[in-house]
Amino acid sequence: MKILARQLTMDFYHCKNSKLQEMEAIKSMLRDLLGGFGCRIIDVQGHEIEKQHYAIAALFGEGHIMLHVYTDLRYVAGDVFLFAENAQPEDFFKGIRKFFQPDKTKTTFLKRGEIAASSDIRPKVKTRVAPLRKIHNTGAKVIRILARRNRS
Template sequence: MSIIARHITVDMYKCKTACFDDMYALQATIKTLLQESNIEILSFASQMMPDDHIAIALLFEEGHITVHAFPDLQYVSADAFLCEEDAAPEQVFSSIKKLFKPEKTKTTILKRGDFGTNTDMKPKTKTKVAPLRRIHNTGSKVVKMLTKSKSDTKNK
């Protein structure tokens, strides 16, 4: 299997609120953490969004990192896309997790651009369908119950 990138998504719950006080300080801290990881940042942007969450995007030669911080929810969602087959995006996030000090995290790591021998790219889905007869029978029972309750109410 040959892949071209690794992608990590991290959800951080019940983060410490002090991290959300200043958008520019938060951006500067994240930028410093990445530079300490020997990542040279090409460009970055931050924005206070209309729903009062902070959006930060950092672009570097090996990929990008985005962070969305929701102060009211004490929640941070972030992702890193690293364009190297043997990249370790979880190492990049270890310092970011320390910054936000979440009580709980959910992490997903994806291998992107799989050009292996199996090129079947069909998504795996599972669909559960109830038989129509069961739905029809349930519907008739509900109609009978409603009709009965109306007639009971009129008789009182």
């Protein structure tokens, strides 16, 4: 099976970085991140979509990064798309996460263009939600206690 590309989608909730409203600072962070990985930067552009929402696209020889920033919600949605079977979009994710400093992240990893011999092509999706600080899940504890009582 041949993989043409790898993509990582990401959601950052409750971002703490005070530069969330500074489009130029985010564009600069993307340039630095791409340069640090030796990527061939083609262009980094940002555009205001509406008040409190703008999009930034970084196009480089090995793929692209797209970010939608919602400043009033302190929320960032984005994706990293890399044109290589052995690409590691998680490395880019770490740098972007470090910049925005979210309380919680959600990522989905996709293998794009899976070319298989069979005609039954189904994408394999792996989704992970990871809060960055520990929260005790009392709801799950209550359900376990109730389940034990019902068995007795």
